[in-house]
Amino acid sequence: MNILSIETSCDETSVAVVSNGGEVKSLVISSQISIHAKFFGVVPELASRVHIEKINPVIAKSLRSAKINFNDFSKKIDAVAFTVGPGLAGTLLVGSVAAKSLASVYKKPLIPVNHLEGHLYSSFIENKSLNPPFLALIISGGHTELVVVEDFGKYRVLGVTRDDAVGEAFDKASKMLGLSYPGGPIIDQRASKGDPLSIKFTRPYLRDSWDFSFSGIKTSLLNYLKSNPIKNEQHLNNICSSFRMAIAETLIFKTFKAVKEFNLKKIVLGGGVSSNSLIRHMFLENGKKDKIEIFIPSPIYCTDNAAMIGCAAYLKQRKCGLNYNNLQLKPSPSLILSNW
Ligand SMILES: Nc1ncnc2c1ncn2[C@@H]1O[C@H](COP(=O)(O)OP(=O)(O)OP(=O)(O)O)[C@@H](O)[C@H]1O
Ligand SMILES: [Mg+2]
Numbered sequence: 001m002n003i004l005s006i007e008t009s010c011d012e013t014s015v016a017v018v019s020n021g022g023e024v025k026s027l028v029i030s031s032q033i034s035i036h037a038k039f040f041g042v043v044p045e046l047a048s049r050v051h052i053e054k055i056n057p058v059i060a061k062s063l064r065s066a067k068i069n070f071n072d073f074s075k076k077i078d079a080v081a082f083t084v085g086p087g088l089a090g091t092l093l094v095g096s097v098a099a100k101s102l103a104s105v106y107k108k109p110l111i112p113v114n115h116l117e118g119h120l121y122s123s124f125i126e127n128k129s130l131n132p133p134f135l136a137l138i139i140s141g142g143h144t145e146l147v148v149v150e151d152f153g154k155y156r157v158l159g160v161t162r163d164d165a166v167g168e169a170f171d172k173a174s175k176m177l178g179l180s181y182p183g184g185p186i187i188d189q190r191a192s193k194g195d196p197l198s199i200k201f202t203r204p205y206l207r208d209s210w211d212f213s214f215s216g217i218k219t220s221l222l223n224y225l226k227s228n229p230i231k232n233e234q235h236l237n238n239i240c241s242s243f244r245m246a247i248a249e250t251l252i253f254k255t256f257k258a259v260k261e262f263n264l265k266k267i268v269l270g271g272g273v274s275s276n277s278l279i280r281h282m283f284l285e286n287g288k289k290d291k292i293e294i295f296i297p298s299p300i301y302c303t304d305n306a307a308m309i310g311c312a313a314y315l316k317q318r319k320c321g322l323n324y325n326n327l328q329l330k331p332s333p334s335l336i337l338s339n340w
Helices: 033-039 044-065 089-105 115-125 166-176 183-191 215-227 233-261 277-290 306-320
Strands: 002-007 012-019 023-031 079-085 110-114 134-139 144-151 154-160 266-270 293-295
Touching: 002 044, 002 089, 002 306, 012 044, 012 306, 023 044, 023 306, 033 044, 044 089, 079 089, 079 115, 079 306, 089 110, 110 115, 110 306, 115 134, 115 144, 115 266, 115 306, 134 233, 144 233, 154 233, 166 183, 166 215, 166 233, 183 233, 183 277, 215 233, 233 266, 233 277, 266 277, 277 293
Parallel strands: 002 079, 079 110, 134 266, 266 293
Antiparallel strands: 002 012, 012 023, 134 144, 144 154
């Protein structure tokens, strides 16, 4: 089954053609990072306008690289999927209108996909045999969620962040440190040249709950900087390294505690922060030690991309069938995970 999928929840216009949930025939991602970098965050109205500009060329490019032309669409594409939420209202609208138009013109089923399920199932693209039950950790720019996936589409959300998402904490820390946006990649790069034990930032374990909280680490960084202004490059790298370690240890502590408590054998990561090199390394090492299988997508499938939406759409229709012809369906900016 070939699904054409569209992702526009935030600042990436992305379109993919994915076969049977795992064979990515094409993936085009047009990122707006350079446009929003000077504002140190995504400006919603600007993002919507850029999506309008990009959506048609990105659809055409994705079809072209999958060797499909518009005349072949009916024959070669079986369904159209799109991110219905959560995300920015205006940007979601652009993707949903494009998807509905294609589905309507070519008379194809339309599959709405929860963006969080895209991140959650992104490991499936490279591991077709990955099956629930497993523990999923979604770590992205807007979310931090620990979820028991009992079956495809059957979730028990254990914990969420009480304040900043983990990606947001990286982004805000980067601004405090005078570095660029997005903060995750640059902090990760610098951290690898620093000493992770040089500064002891708070570890917000919240031992009585599965929730997360990252505003404490951020405040701890702010307080440190007030009394210890950055001296030189090495000092900056040490701060990045210690900050990254505080976040990685917090995620490891919670996730490995939960996987044991719920007697699961697999941990699946998803979302932009899963491309962090230390987080990847520590999950893999701890998994080896505790005999827990760890699944982490390749970096291209960690940050926003339409292939993960095509993958989640495939899994959804495989379980629920192709009964999604509701062209009235509206984007849902604050959509939460819910069962199929
Ligand atoms: N190597 C890295 N280390 C840490 N964080 C990273 C790294 N690479 C990217 N990130 C972070 O990932 C986030 C972007 O991820 P993603 O695209 O999944 O988020 P989003 O789509 O904006 O949010 P959401 O999926 O919650 O709606 C940013 O906050 C960015 O700083
Ligand atoms: Mg995302």
